Amino acid sequence: MARTKPVLAAVAALAAAALTVSGCVSMPTAGPVQSYPVTQAAEAQNQLYVQIQPQPPRADWNPQQIVQGFLTASASFGSYSDIAKEYLTPEERAVWNPFWSAIVYKSGPNVKDPVYTSPKGKAKETATVQVTGKVQAYLTGKGGSYSVPSASAPDQAAIPQTSFSLVKLNNQWRIKDAPQELLLTSDSFQNDYQPTKLYFFDPAGKILVPDPVYVPLQAGGPRLLITGLVNDLISPPKDWLSGGATKTAFPAGTKIRRVTIDGPTAIINLGGTIAKTSKSSLTEVMQQVSSQLLWTLLSATQSGQAVQSVAVEVDGKPWTPPKAQGNPVQQLQVSPTYNPANGPSLPVFYAIDKAGYLTRRASTHDRPVPLVHIGTNFDQIAVSPSGKYIAALRNSVLYTAPTGDPLVKRGSGYLAISWDNSDQLWASTQTQIFMLRGAANPRQPFGQPVPVTIRDPYELQTGPPYTELRVAPDGVRVALISGGLALRFGAIDMQEEGQRAGQVSITITLSQVKDVPASGFFAPSGLTWYGSDSVITLTDAAGPAVTEYPVSGASATPIPADTDLQSITASYNHPLIASLPHGQLVELVGAKLNGAWMPIHDGGYAPAYPG
Structure with missing residues (x-):
């Protein structure tokens, strides 16, 4: 393409x-x-x-x-x-x-x-x-x-x-x-520079989050390049993701003893404080460290020499992962305990049918299963990753409910909605972004709205209204559309505060990437994550245009667009789904987002993968 x-x-x-x-x-x-x-x-x-x-x-x-x-x-x-x-x-x-x-x-x-x-x-x-x-x-x-x-x-x-x-x-x-x-x-x-990625953990230490960076092509050879990348994993860069949104599993004071390249395998010998890790936590720390190393080094290539596997040593002694049958060499296909979040593993999606029923489909080839009558004329629906909750917008009015229950009106003046991977709802208004925390009562999908502070250290002169908002599958990053004109990415830093349990302060720190569509305005319901590294947008000026934008700020990729596309939803390795006028749904059929739009039987509108 x-x-x-x-x-x-x-x-x-x-x-x-x-x-x-x-x-x-x-x-x-x-x-x-x-x-x-x-x-x-x-x-x-x-x-x-x-x-x-x-x-x-x-x-x-x-x-x-x-x-x-x-x-x-x-x-x-x-x-x-x-x-x-x-x-x-x-x-x-x-x-x-x-x-x-x-x-x-x-x-x-x-x-x-x-x-x-x-x-x-x-x-x-x-x-x-x-x-x-x-x-x-x-x-x-x-x-x-x-x-x-x-x-x-x-x-x-x-x-x-x-x-x-x-x-x-x-x-x-x-x-x-x-x-x-x-x-x-x-x-x-x-x-002189090539793109690659460092991988750090979300605050819970469960999900790897890619941090796009550039490295010099001629950096003294693969060994020195790998040494430099590992140094950055030990001491994370001071960038938009480092203010509390991500962390490294390497104990502070970890040292690189030696880096050896044996064919496609990078052997990383570590020392310092990591060698003093207690036996009770050693396995977890080493699994996390190994996952960071494996994902980071496999994404870095120099002069045609690609790392395909990693072995980790501590003070010269090879570390063997559990169930590895004594083999310290780790490969991406079988070894990492921790991985980036790409979104739903199943092709399940939701939509509203012409009669006003919320429907669930196991795939684009399956018949819709009606769940509950919610009405018609909704601009957007969003289903939480667990499938437990639904939120919907109609004429800027926000409705929520446990999935399968009648919708309850929650407020007005909202522009966009998205769930994070903890089933917490995020929403934007003309002047503010809010996070609506999950409540103790399972029948209540959220509690009181928490205002979110937006920090733009690069002063790129974008701001509210944020007409589109989508939280990434990792729950750490967010994509925003400012005023319908500019795409920004941000890192979510959530800190507990106050003396009462559950009190939090939330800051979104924007990255230095700012994309402006060549085709005009971003369309409503025209923003969706596609895996861990990019988003897909829909613009509706001078005819629909569908575009994939990498988080790294690298060149955008146009995607074939059908006429009259009204909204779009994506999930990595699953079909791109869009709505057309008069209750029609279509999917993009073809490899690597390059194919033809084909109708989905039984139709519907406002399609949404969970998230």
Whole structure:
């Protein structure tokens, strides 16, 4: 299927999730800094990688030419670090190491004319060269974070000028003080970084949550790349997911003793505090750690070499999972105790029939089973993941009930609804998002609404009304549509507070991804999660358009759209289902969301997979 560039908002930041050794950064989100065709896993062996081969400094180059040559060489630092360091004085050569920290420029970097700083009347022996430009993103290489102004804002400011200090050595100019970041063009970033994912746990320690990041293609080889990824699992990046929404299973103070690659198997020898884990909790900790390692390392590929299995050692002693019959080598197909949440395992979905009955179907090929008469003209229904509760919207009025019971009116002014994986209902109004907590009474699907604080550290100038809201299958992330115009992703941080049991404060921290549909407005009931890594949207301006948007901010993928689509629902590895006018339902038949829309017998409207 053809890929299309998303019309992305400006990048407010690349909240960095950087590897100490190899460099790992959060996803770029706008303009020319986008994902590029790097094939994952075994298919990566066919990848074509094009890189400029830099040249060493020439004896007759002036300070401006030296800085320009250094920028070209350092842009390929992973492969040509020796050439880049030829531009430095011996003293600077010994200390300069950017660890893949970088400034990515939307325009630039522009090398200015040198300013000679030698005393008046003396020979030109020292100089300063400034580098300027409009910044696309700032990537930190040591696990920090940094934000820059929106790249599309009319008052976009350049980052403060970056300076190089130069001195003449043996009648040739050399850099004696260089910035501790790589200064990259957007094209250089595309050539030098590839997308991958780190996996962390939800607060309950039961579900793995992917954190999209980028790693350098030429990071010193697979062993150093793996070392860097494991370092980030031990000390999580300071990004949108790290404020309480996710956590790592690695005990604080865990150390990497050694990383070995034996064919397709990565052997990770750990030490430090993990070796002091009590016997009573050792199995659970090691299962969690192993699951994080397995999912993270299998998603990372470099130069065609793919990790297919993982073995974990503690102070040199192999750890064998329970029921592994003494084999410490773990594979994704059989080993992990913990996995990402992709949504319902069964193709069960719900809809309302023409007579106003809520119906349940075992699949798109099964007949609808009437559950209860709820009426007609509903804009949206949502069924909790357990199937115990239903919520519905009609003319902005919210109704709820245990599934199979008559609906009860709960309030008005609501725009969108979604259940999380704990059967808690989330809803948005014109000005606020609420979470409606489950009550002790099983006949009550929720208690008092809890207002949710929205935090946008990247200041991408989106806000209420949130016309669409969908909580991810992991219960940790949420997709929002702001004003019908912009798609945002957020991380849910829920903290107990107060002296009474059950009192909570809830914050959604938005990521740096902001997608704007090329086809116009997002449609009502036009947002749905598709697995753990992407959402599918429906826009209704100038005819329906269906699009898959990755959480990473990478390029969007168009999906074939039937005419007159009104609402849409998705579940990973199950058919995409949509409603048409006059009570018709259709499903997308074909592999990888690329096929034809076919009618579903008996029809209905407002289809919804649980969630």
